[in-house]
Amino acid sequence: MRIGNCSGFYGDRLAAMREMLTGGELDFLTGDYLAELTMLILGRDRMKDPARGYAKTFLRQLEDCLGLAQDKGVRIVANAGGLNPAGLATAIRELTSKLGLDVNVAHVEGDDLLPRAADLGLGAPLTANAYLGAWGIVDCLNNGAEVVVTGRVTDASVIVGPAAATFGWSPTDYDRLAGAVLAGHVIECGTQATGGNFAFFREVPDLLHPGFPIAEIRDDGSSVITKHDGTGGLVSVDTVTAQLLYEITGARYANPDVTARVDSISLSDDGPDRVLISGPVGEAPPPTLKVSLNAIGGFRNSVTFVLTGLDIEAKAALLQRQLEAAITVRPAELEWTLARTDHVDAETEETASALLHCVARDADPAKVGRAFTAAGIELALASYPGFNVTAPPGDGQVYGVYTAGYVDAAEVPHVAVHADGARVNIPPATETLPLAPAEDPALPEPLPADTLARTRRVPLGLIAGGRSGDKGGSANIGLWVRTDAQWRWLAHTLTVDRLRELLPETADLDVTRHLLPNLRAVNFVIEDILGQGVSYNARFDPQAKGLAEWLRARYLEIPEELIP
Known part of the structure; x- marks a missing residue:
């Protein structure tokens, strides 16, 4: 069929x-x-x-x-x-x-x-x-x-x-x-x-x-x-x-x-x-x-400031102090993120600029409405050099919170x-089995020492494919390789500790690894990286769709004979 x-x-x-x-x-x-x-x-x-x-x-x-x-x-x-x-x-x-x-x-x-x-x-x-x-x-x-x-x-x-x-x-x-x-x-x-x-x-x-x-x-x-x-x-x-x-x-x-x-x-x-x-x-x-389960979590608003050229971190610190002092009624949550998208000696203004995001959340829409964004705009002539924002002030919007129940x-x-x-x-299943993690299979044989000795520092994605996505407040990253030799290297190399080194955002989160030898794959589940779900969080990639691509772009010492 x-x-x-x-x-x-x-x-x-x-x-x-x-x-x-x-x-x-x-x-x-x-x-x-x-x-x-x-x-x-x-x-x-x-x-x-x-x-x-x-x-x-x-x-x-x-x-x-x-x-x-x-x-x-x-x-x-x-x-x-x-x-x-x-x-x-x-x-x-x-x-x-x-x-x-x-x-x-x-x-x-x-x-x-x-x-x-x-x-x-x-x-x-x-x-x-x-x-x-x-x-x-x-x-x-x-x-x-x-x-x-x-x-x-x-x-x-x-x-x-x-x-x-x-x-x-x-x-x-x-x-x-x-x-x-x-x-x-x-x-x-x-x-x-x-x-x-x-x-x-x-x-x-x-x-x-x-x-x-x-x-x-x-x-x-x-x-x-x-x-x-x-x-x-x-x-x-x-x-x-x-x-x-x-x-x-x-x-x-x-x-x-x-x-x-x-x-x-x-x-x-x-x-x-x-x-x-x-x-x-x-x-x-x-x-x-x-x-x-979806619930209304409250109201959210955000503003993004563009910081250009020199002294990016000092400019961000100044703006943060000024805005927090200017807000007369502080929202329940105020979240700052500095995205260092700037490049040294950049050839365009855009590539010379970083983005400073400020997200406010509160149950009271008045605390995250135009009073919040206006406080930032009022600093336009009194803050860091080159002050500008990506969008004009706006009203706060409702956000949701996702949880899973059983x-x-x-x-x-x-x-x-x-x-x-x-x-x-329709009756429920008459025969059931409580869900439990499967035992991880035995690791494959490691590669010979002489193979491991000849390496090049290259992106992981030269040999590994990946796919990632959101599951409530958590996310998964699945990685697979195409040859048995690559699998032997991947299974021994890409541990939970190594993942935390490569993706520092996961350093303080619970991470589990699952081996799937028949797919030559490892799957990582990263708890709470998305907070209370897609609608709640203001992470750069709120649905974790790019996590695998970030991991694939990180550099490791990979044996030369594994690299296509």
Whole structure:
């Protein structure tokens, strides 16, 4: 069976649905619209209008493509329902009536725990959504649904559901389910599997308009990752490896239906733009479900001062003293960051300049509003030489705080709602296994001493690819290499202590390392580097997407024979 993906986030390429439907044969088309930050955005939408809370762009795509999908026999599964899957299902039915189509539309609900948040020990958030699994989708598809929309299911569930429905898998077919989870994890982020955000991007023959990925899933759980013929981008062992490492922890990748062993699979070429994922192993899922919690944290404002030329640090110190003295009512948080983007003896003014960022946060919008930014602007003729800012003063904006909660799966309703209104309760897994870290495998044999003795000081990225991303307030960095000799060096060299040396921002944070020999990869999980989540933090790279590239740019002594 062939499952294509047409969305990796809310805001992805609008034309992708049509491109996937016209580019070649598919059985199912899926879309992932729900990042952690998206749930906050939809929560604020719902505050303004209870009828909202779903991904409106999905409706626009269906208006253009629903008739085409029905003509081609392609069924659609997407989590675009967000906080209001029932509302989206109703809107789709109204759309089908407008288009003169007869389409069976079903939805899955139960993930929204907001009315029970306090009773479940989750506090008083703006949104509280449990990550559901795939069996509600399976039930809808088995009862004739042509379009299934869900709320907060796991990203991979929109792929697992069609596979389980097609092959008639049972809830204890763990190896098969694990294979579908891993295939889903590869294609859920769209073109990240076909050369987008790829460390070795210069090897991609045509990245102008990369095609979206397809998973050809087999009954045994193995799969081939590919894309439509003639589309841009690249599917290779490396692009698939990169996506497998994205936003994971260790060898166990937990989902509500199965815990997939990332350390079980093998990747191999299966022809041009085709990669076989074989040997998946799965275990019983954990007894709890993760809950995405978003709350309004307060109000935030920021101003960035440009410091040019000489005495950068002295200028920054002067401005900081002046501004803090000028603020009559100090915000609860005042965060300063000096970005030394300046160069010595620079040939342009921009490259001679550094940036001094000041971020203010408080529960009271008045404390971070124009009074805060105006205090800085009033110093324009009384501060450091060359005073200027990147933007005029503005009002404070609401920011969110993300946390993860966990509840017993039996406490979470999981309901499939058919086109005729029939409601089917989906039971939780009867067999569970508490999630525990897998034991790290033995280190490979170190390289011979004579090989280690002949080195060059070069960037790590000459031999290692990388991918990084956010998980709440934490982040991961996955690095992989291409040869066994490079793996032997990487596993022994890139320890937690070495990572802290290379990335000083991690020096005081909890960091764990996980070895994945089958991918020739190491994965680091860095706790709390993003504070209280993407919306809260003012870090230069708030979603940690560039962390891996920073690490790849750091210089190490690398054995000469490992360097291409």
